[in-house]
Amino acid sequence: MEYPNHGALFPGGGDAKRPDPSAQSSVDDLRHIIDRQNLVLQTLLVLMIEKGLIQESEFDEWLKHHDGLDGHKDGKLRPSASPRHCSKCDRMNSPTAVKCTYCDAEFQNLYLDPRLRDRS
Numbered sequence: 533m534e535y536p537n538h539g540a541l542f543p544g545g546g547d548a549k550r551p552d553p554s555a556q557s558s559v560d561d562l563r564h565i566i567d568r569q570n571l572v573l574q575t576l577l578v579l580m581i582e583k584g585l586i587q588e589s590e591f592d593e594w595l596k597h598h599d600g601l602d603g604h605k606d607g608k609l610r611p612s613a614s615p616r617h618c619s620k621c622d623r624m625n626s627p628t629a630v631k632c633t634y635c636d637a638e639f640q641n642l643y644l645d646p647r648l649r650d651r652s
């Protein structure tokens with residue numbers, strides 16, 4: 533049986549096995565960013581341990597605690613997807629805003645560890 537050419541779904545001529553070059557480029561860009569962040573985080577952790585600022589077991593404890601701050605203990609910390617409401621000017625801001633775009637009021641850090649929040 534011959535299958536129809538789904539040119540509308542696969543602009544590259546209907547070959548579903550051929551990756552979209554722009555999608556592959558985006559994946560490569562994201563992989564580069566993740567690899568870079570992995571390097572920076574690994575360096576920071578080793579530096580903190582080498583300088584005696586923290587022990588690896590203590591870091592693991594903090595990591596487990598922060599894992600649950602977004603409501604899911606899944607080894608990730610996802611930013612909120614909900615727009616942020618400014619109680620000062622009553623306008624909505626992007627989910628990742630740290631201060632109001634309209635009136636500069638600072639938003640409370642959603643993921644700030646309560647132990648740190650109590651110090652300020």
Ligand SMILES: [Zn+2]
Nearest residue numbers: 618621632635
């Ligand atoms: Zn505001």
